[in-house]
Amino acid sequence: MPPLSARIRVDSRRTGEHGLSRSEHLPDRERTNGEDRPAGPGKARITFWVITTILGLMILIAGGTYLYIWNGLRPTGAGDAVQVELKKGSSPFQFAEALEENGIIRNAFLFKYYLRYKDEGPRFQAGMYELKPGMDKQAIIAKLNAGETVKAPTVRFTIPEGFTVQQIADTLAKDGIVDKSAFLALADKDQAWPDTDASKNIPKNAKLRHRLEGYLFPETYELPKDSKPDAIIDRMLQELDRKLDGLPENWEDQLAANDVDFNGMLTVASLVEREVVVDEERPIVAGIIFNRLKKGMPLQIDATVQYLLDKQKERLMQSDLQVESPYNTYKVKGLPPGPIASPSLKSIEAALFPKKTDYYYYVTKKDGSHEHLFAETLKQHNENIAKSNQTAKQ
CATH class of the missing domain: 3.30.1490.480 (Endolytic murein transglycosylase)
Known part of the structure; x- marks a missing residue:
């Protein structure tokens, strides 16, 4: 029998040649440099759990972000407006x-x-x-x-055609809209109104009784409550611009044709406004005013004298016609320094496009119609006066 050591060597060789090594009997371990490490299937499990964890975190972050946005944009709880x-x-x-x-x-x-x-x-x-x-x-x-905004509280007022600055101030003060003295002070102040165009034509003339006379357009207005006098004046000046924009395109050419500037035209319009009630007669009276100006005749318009009085008179006395003022057209030839009232658009149109006639005179019929009798000569005018007085007696 061979020695025990020989048998061990033989067995060892046989095992190496035909049998399985120790490591081959342990499939879940590998030997590297004499150390054991995880085999392939274990490594896959670790990778799976890493990926799963990352995906889970991403889902949680995405879900949390979504919930944050959803909650932040959803309606709040009910409450009062x-x-x-x-x-x-x-x-x-x-x-x-x-x-x-x-x-x-x-x-x-x-x-x-x-x-x-x-x-x-x-x-x-x-x-x-x-x-x-x-x-x-x-x-x-x-x-x-x-733009469904809440409408701010407003105040509504109407300025009739032919009102003077004084009457406008009285109306607004009576309704508690402005302080009368503050309004008149602004109407007389020599200042620019940059948001308006027509007002730039107001002459620098110390003879003007009220600087903005005639430039505050008569209309119904609605402005924010507690509007200051300057805001009200600015709005009324803008309205004049707006009305002028609606005139025929050649209206400014008419100023030169009638031999007047803008202020002069507005002055004629104010005279027509205070003298005429019937619309069809406005261009005729405007034509008479221009006829008298061209001929160098005094206008002798009662409304200019009435403008100087504290209270309107039903009939002027002879003494009233003697008042010393550049507005008294009985004593001073030519137009007054400026308008005597706020003219309507119809009166402005009449002053721009007057009717050409040979008339130089007119007198009001005293039959309640507010119409006039027109004449070319003084003789015809006196006859018309007599005719009007005769009508009044009937």
Whole structure:
């Protein structure tokens, strides 16, 4: 029998040649540099769990982000309506912060980016809005785009045609809209009104009784409550510009044709306004005024003397005609320094497009019709006066 050591060597060789090694009997381990390490299937399990964990975190982050955005953009709880102002010149993003402060939206930051994402904001209109907590974001945006603002409290007043600056001040003061003295002070002040055009034609003339006389257009106005006198005056001056814009395009050419400037034309219109009631007669009377001016005759218009009196008289006395004033057309030839009242558009049109006649005189019929009798000569005029007086006695 071979020695024990020999048998061990033989067995060892056989094992190496035909049998399995120790490591081959352990499939879940590998030997590297004399150390064991995980085999392939174990490594795959680790990779799987890493990927699963990362995906889970991504899902959690995405879900959390979605919930954050959803919650930040959903309507707030119900509540009472509040008024929020979108100021002129402020950005929609600044307005978003005001909405959050007033509880209309939950998150101004998210709302800003929602507006940017939807390309909303540029059409928002300035003003005061009444908004309710609980409104959907699209309803808020639609309201801002439509300019559905809360109408501010307003005051409404009417200035009749032919009113003087004094009468306008009295009317506004009586209704508690302005302080009379403050209004008249502005109407007399030598200042520019940059938002208006017609007012630039007012001459720098110390003889003007009221600088803005005739330039405050007679109309029904609606302005914000508590408007200051300067805002009211500015609006009335703008209305004159607006009415002039509606005239025929060649109206300014008529100034040269009639040999007057703008202030002179408006002065003629104011004379017509105070002298004439029947619309068809306005261009005729305007033509008579221009006829007398061209001939160098005094206008002798009662309305210019009435303008100087504290109270209107039904009939002027001879002493009234002697008052010393550049507005007294019985004593001074030519036009007064400026208008004597606020003329209507019809009177302005008559002053621009007067009717060409040979008349130089007119007298009011005393039959209650407010019509006039016209004459070419003084003799015919005196006959018309007699005829009018005879009618009054019947």
